[in-house]
Amino acid sequence: MRILGVLSVIFFGMNSATAVTHSLRYLHTAASGIPAFPEFVTVVLVDGQPFSYYDSSIKRELPRQTWTVQTEDPNFWERRTKSSIVDEQVFKSKVEMIKPSFNQTGGVHIIQLMYGCEWDDETGSIKGWWQFGYNGEDLMALDLKTNTGTAQTPAATFHKHKKDKDKGWAIRMNTYLSQGCPDHLKKYVSYGKSTLLRTETPSVFLLQKNFLSPVRCHATGFYPNKAVMFWRKDGKEITEGVETGEILPNNDGTFQMSTDLKLLLDTTEKKRYECVFQLSGANESIITKLEQSKIKTNGANPYEVTISVVIAVIIFAAVIADWLIVYKGRKAADHLNVKKQMHL
Structure with missing residues (x-):
């Protein structure tokens, strides 16, 4: 260094x-x-x-x-x-x-x-x-x-x-x-x-920018700064698709760290994952299960996006149908006018 x-x-x-x-x-x-x-x-x-x-x-x-x-x-x-x-x-x-x-x-x-x-x-x-x-x-x-x-x-x-x-x-x-x-x-x-010589346990949050972004497990407010954080699947630690950041200081003398899970998962699959935070000197680990309801996000919920897309498709189909009806009606009227002119 x-x-x-x-x-x-x-x-x-x-x-x-x-x-x-x-x-x-x-x-x-x-x-x-x-x-x-x-x-x-x-x-x-x-x-x-x-x-x-x-x-x-x-x-x-x-x-x-x-x-x-x-x-x-x-x-x-x-x-x-x-x-x-x-x-x-x-x-x-x-x-x-x-x-x-x-x-x-x-x-x-x-x-x-x-x-x-x-x-x-x-x-x-x-x-x-x-x-x-x-x-x-x-x-x-x-x-x-x-x-x-x-x-x-x-x-x-x-x-x-x-x-x-x-x-x-x-x-x-x-x-x-x-x-x-x-x-x-x-x-x-x-x-x-x-x-x-104190020990302070952190607050742990699950964060996600949007449903296509990695899920971040973020711990903040812990002390001392000797800690580990990782993701588990079915109770076993995983490294694939996981990126863990360094321990960083907060302004109040405590520390923070994060670990990202880079996987796009459906609801059933997510339940198999959990974030584990272990602080030196603490008796128990803090375990946070990956549940959709616990994720804080700035983006839209994937299910809301799906519903919005379906609604948009329905509306678009309805507009196209209305346009076809109007178009066919105008074509039929034009055809009648042509026939009348021919008889005259």
């Missing part, structure tokens, strides 16, 4: 939360040449939820959730602000340092750093990562097993060598990702457990 994709989550968050795996992500973005966009932005995400936010315009690190205000240290946010101010200066200088390596000067340029950790609260396993990118391309990643950088492009080799020379930096980062980061994550999860 290219690092540039994190721009889309700076203001909207990332859908990475699960029932038992928690994550802490730090996203740093420095940009030049982009009008109306801050030169530097930092976002911290806990289980995909924005924990804090800083940019070069506001010059303050601010909490993004009501529960993020709950910290044991009264100077926590002041320290976060000072740290982000230092990061801003470092990253803005990095943009100017990297451009010559790519033979670039003006234009739009972006560097990004994403690092963090995941913690499985059932198994206790820890996973860390560190990735650095430039203009949408992954430049370098930290190999936590060898404490060395891995260059993703030839132009990144120079920067990789610089990092490799500083073994102390790699060891310190590895220590943080394997120890400090999980400790912070566990603390933040405890602050927001009422939000991060």
Whole structure:
């Protein structure tokens, strides 16, 4: 995954939360040449939820959730602000340092750093990562097993060598990702457990644009975002004629997803199908049978269309019949007039 994709989550968050795996992500973005966009932005995400936010315009690190205000240290946010101010200066200088390596000067340029950790609260396993990118391309990643950088492009080799020379930096980062980061994550999860550890089941709808379109099973309002959705026929999962979309975030912090059934079915056949939604952490699945009465549609009902066609055919036939009667009557009258004229 290219690092540039994190721009889309700076203001909207990332859908990475699960029932038992928690994550802490730090996203740093420095940009030049982009009008109306801050030169530097930092976002911290806990289980995909924005924990804090800083940019070069506001010059303050601010909490993004009501529960993020709950910290044991009264100077926590002041320290976060000072740290982000230092990061801003470092990253803005990095943009100017990297451009010559790519033979670039003006234009739009972006560097990004994403690092963090995941913690499985059932198994206790820890996973860390560190990735650095430039203009949408992954430049370098930290190999936590060898404490060395891995260059993703030839132009990144120079920067990789610089990092490799500083073994102390790699060891310190590895220590943080394997120890400090999980400790912070566990603390933040405890602050927001009422939000991060909740389970919300969705509302499920059957939708169809018209009777020729696929039937869509749409679930919205669920949390966390670890869920599966599929179609079954006669109790067995099917994949043919089925297209399932990605899990997407809602504005209220919940999620939505859909799966389409691309089949044109009569009433008897539809009863054999059902949509199944399974949410991680929930005890039961939500099963929605494919019944015509449950489908919400913007188009006409197929039976209404059939009746309308039949009525139209009847009306058309009646019009044709009337026209033939009138036509034959006129022909007969014309024939009589011709005979009268001949006798005269």
